[in-house]
Amino acid sequence: MAYRVVVIGAGFAGLTAVKDLKGAGCEITLIDQRNHHLFQPLLYQVATTLLSTSEIAWPIRAILQKRKDVTTLLARVIDIDRRTKEVILRNGMRIPYDTLIVATGARHAYFGHDEWEADAPGLKTLEDATTIRRRMLLAFERAELTPSKHERDALLTFAIIGAGPTGVELAGIIAELAHRILPGEFRHIDTRRARILLVEAGPNILPAFSKDLSDYALAALSRRGVEVRTGKPVTKITAEGIMLDDRFIPARTVIWAAGVQASRAKDWLDAEADRAGRVIVSPGLTLPDDPSIFVLGDTAHVQSDGKPVPGVAPAAKQQGSYAARLIRRRLKHGDQAETTPFRYRDMGNLATIGRNAAVIEYGRFRLKGWLAWWVWGIAHIYFLIGTRSRLFVALSWLWIFLSRQNSARLITQKETLKDPDVTPGKAVADDTGTGGG
Amino acid sequence: MAYRVVVIGAGFAGLTAVKDLKGAGCEITLIDQRNHHLFQPLLYQVATTLLSTSEIAWPIRAILQKRKDVTTLLARVIDIDRRTKEVILRNGMRIPYDTLIVATGARHAYFGHDEWEADAPGLKTLEDATTIRRRMLLAFERAELTPSKHERDALLTFAIIGAGPTGVELAGIIAELAHRILPGEFRHIDTRRARILLVEAGPNILPAFSKDLSDYALAALSRRGVEVRTGKPVTKITAEGIMLDDRFIPARTVIWAAGVQASRAKDWLDAEADRAGRVIVSPGLTLPDDPSIFVLGDTAHVQSDGKPVPGVAPAAKQQGSYAARLIRRRLKHGDQAETTPFRYRDMGNLATIGRNAAVIEYGRFRLKGWLAWWVWGIAHIYFLIGTRSRLFVALSWLWIFLSRQNSARLITQKETLKDPDVTPGKAVADDTGTGGG
Numbered sequence: 001m002a003y004r005v006v007v008i009g010a011g012f013a014g015l016t017a018v019k020d021l022k023g024a025g026c027e028i029t030l031i032d033q034r035n036h037h038l039f040q041p042l043l044y045q046v047a048t049t050l051l052s053t054s055e056i057a058w059p060i061r062a063i064l065q066k067r068k069d070v071t072t073l074l075a076r077v078i079d080i081d082r083r084t085k086e087v088i089l090r091n092g093m094r095i096p097y098d099t100l101i102v103a104t105g106a107r108h109a110y111f112g113h114d115e116w117e118a119d120a121p122g123l124k125t126l127e128d129a130t131t132i133r134r135r136m137l138l139a140f141e142r143a144e145l146t147p148s149k150h151e152r153d154a155l156l157t158f159a160i161i162g163a164g165p166t167g168v169e170l171a172g173i174i175a176e177l178a179h180r181i182l183p184g185e186f187r188h189i190d191t192r193r194a195r196i197l198l199v200e201a202g203p204n205i206l207p208a209f210s211k212d213l214s215d216y217a218l219a220a221l222s223r224r225g226v227e228v229r230t231g232k233p234v235t236k237i238t239a240e241g242i243m244l245d246d247r248f249i250p251a252r253t254v255i256w257a258a259g260v261q262a263s264r265a266k267d268w269l270d271a272e273a274d275r276a277g278r279v280i281v282s283p284g285l286t287l288p289d290d291p292s293i294f295v296l297g298d299t300a301h302v303q304s305d306g307k308p309v310p311g312v313a314p315a316a317k318q319q320g321s322y323a324a325r326l327i328r329r330r331l332k333h334g335d336q337a338e339t340t341p342f343r344y345r346d347m348g349n350l351a352t353i354g355r356n357a358a359v360i361e362y363g364r365f366r367l368k369g370w371l372a373w374w375v376w377g378i379a380h381i382y383f384l385i386g387t388r389s390r391l392f393v394a395l396s397w398l399w400i401f402l403s404r405q406n407s408a409r410l411i412t413q414k415e416t417l418k419d420p421d422v423t424p425g426k427a428v429a430d431d432t433g434t435g436g437g
Numbered sequence: 438m439a440y441r442v443v444v445i446g447a448g449f450a451g452l453t454a455v456k457d458l459k460g461a462g463c464e465i466t467l468i469d470q471r472n473h474h475l476f477q478p479l480l481y482q483v484a485t486t487l488l489s490t491s492e493i494a495w496p497i498r499a500i501l502q503k504r505k506d507v508t509t510l511l512a513r514v515i516d517i518d519r520r521t522k523e524v525i526l527r528n529g530m531r532i533p534y535d536t537l538i539v540a541t542g543a544r545h546a547y548f549g550h551d552e553w554e555a556d557a558p559g560l561k562t563l564e565d566a567t568t569i570r571r572r573m574l575l576a577f578e579r580a581e582l583t584p585s586k587h588e589r590d591a592l593l594t595f596a597i598i599g600a601g602p603t604g605v606e607l608a609g610i611i612a613e614l615a616h617r618i619l620p621g622e623f624r625h626i627d628t629r630r631a632r633i634l635l636v637e638a639g640p641n642i643l644p645a646f647s648k649d650l651s652d653y654a655l656a657a658l659s660r661r662g663v664e665v666r667t668g669k670p671v672t673k674i675t676a677e678g679i680m681l682d683d684r685f686i687p688a689r690t691v692i693w694a695a696g697v698q699a700s701r702a703k704d705w706l707d708a709e710a711d712r713a714g715r716v717i718v719s720p721g722l723t724l725p726d727d728p729s730i731f732v733l734g735d736t737a738h739v740q741s742d743g744k745p746v747p748g749v750a751p752a753a754k755q756q757g758s759y760a761a762r763l764i765r766r767r768l769k770h771g772d773q774a775e776t777t778p779f780r781y782r783d784m785g786n787l788a789t790i791g792r793n794a795a796v797i798e799y800g801r802f803r804l805k806g807w808l809a810w811w812v813w814g815i816a817h818i819y820f821l822i823g824t825r826s827r828l829f830v831a832l833s834w835l836w837i838f839l840s841r842q843n844s845a846r847l848i849t850q851k852e853t854l855k856d857p858d859v860t861p862g863k864a865v866a867d868d869t870g871t872g873g874g
Binding site: 034036052053054055057059061062064065066071072073074075091093126127137138141144145185186187188388391392395399403405408409411 | 471472473489490491492494496498499501502503505508509510511512528530563564567574575578581582619621622623624625825828829832836840842845846847848849
């Protein structure tokens, strides 16, 4: 019988491992609870109406169509039986493995304030992105309708919590949307008066970047009308707004970009984890007491050169490749195969602030401004999967650049049908019978 | 004060009326419960993974951005006060009108079997389309996972009820998906063995077309592996399947394309309506007893040359233009303006069956086969709104034509997270907290 590799999670780490095992002669089962691989680095562009969902997500089956050694299962894992070496699905099926790769990613974390999630959604899935897009667009619609100035101001205040690349990118695009794209479409409100607030508990925005690039980003955001508040954490979030520095700021749209929590894999594996729930792995990326189980990507706490490896796409891909390489070596030399520790090759940091503004840092090399923005765009198109996505994303961006009109400004899902003056974020009964889902 | 025109509904009829009132000097308020105008003739292509949502829907505000005489409201109408001449919104606001245009469209109707809706969704909104797409794709995923042959067969049976253009188009594309695009992606099932059933109560499919085109469509569907059953109505629909000709056919995916029911406008207006709920209007498209209220499109029962006008996009657009023309004449000549009755100019019938197969009928002119298919495609691209949509839809189709890979095969919304072996269509609690919507 062929050597059985089971991979849980078709994100960057899992999918790269599967791709790099091509021709290794394994019998691979790839399990994911979604039918698509998602290009997370551009997810914020779906949330902010620049791209449509199908431009950054691809059916896993289509990607692996020609790999007859791979079986893809759309299923939900509920546990792992390490004794019998089986993955247990919610429908009761048990999938046996010789080697297991766990790469189930992370979700946003609220630092012990899970009650904030309903009012401050994070951004990890396509549904998260369409939820944020809907809330943001509905805020403008509700502001147009309300006769109350107080309510209107609260509806036109957008607070983004956390100023890493995602927070900065969200704030920059929302500011451009409010200040450059939407004015002229409304009759009762002036969207240019919308307040976009970027809140960071640490002393600087983009803390992973050098000080001069962080300063540049700060200036570029200010020029775009974003109000940046650093040095104080948010202490409360409700449906009405946020508490910052002992003052309550009414804000109907709050987006969470501050922290992540690893998936529940540590419970399945009964393994030691760090504070963010990431499983602590050996230098060979396996459980310290079980070399047949790899844990990769955002689910793993990995050290390289004495520093923790960041939770970014290049790191996940490198780990996927490393695991595939190690499995091949084991197939050749048995379990006694020599193991060189995983080493992270830092691919630098990139972030966009808005039209013609981005920052890039690669070792000592630093770039900012319009050239960085174009380099950023071309790099991301290169990393997309397939010619079709590259062509369509490139065309979408070019179109937006030339026409200054965003293309995916749709309010979808059931909240559309609610009265625009109802508090956002609370589900209501749908009395039009839209499809009976 | 300017003459106030209120338009309810931004479909083909309402939007055309607004467009044609450009420069007339009215103060126009356009009310819709959605933020987008939808190109319904291509909605089935979203349901069947060919197009993405943003390619056939446009923000109403963006379309009318330059029309300073138009105020757009995203709001829900709950009643019309004919005495005070006001439209009443759910949030309590009252919008006064001098002339009112009601063009609120239609929903699918189940001929007194509303309980069928949960198991046989229809196709009228973007959410309907993504619901059908999700159910269809999940059926294949569930079939791949189930160990039961009986369950697998039921999951791989797709029943489309109603063989007008929408039903024929859905059946043709689902057959191509199952028989040509998906094979090779699954390991446990052979999607080519999927059964696609098109059920029509009447004697012929495409009843609006001449017999020879209907026969051609039947042959083209059969060649694509669609099983067509005419002459008997479905007598029961459950989550398990359909009852047809006294036999129960297990089918986990059922799509309703059989009948429509007009919106509730007749209740708001307290007006006389036909069996399908359409308001019976005068030859001038207004209420017989109130020339200040137009009722247009799928909400109106209109006669032209002694025949009822069909519920198609060209008819709705012509009615919108007619109403705008009449309002202009009234502004010039007062209420005594001469009224020529509305006359429908039949723009013919078009339907596609699948790759390289379509039928077109325009008066005595008839066309079928690959040329009809290309004419159909070019005509639809022409009717889209804006250069961007035309470019992107044309590119999407060209890509699918050349690569034989559909582009929008995403399973989204909360059902994704369910166990694939759970009965489709029933909502479940979402335990991952996706955005709290």
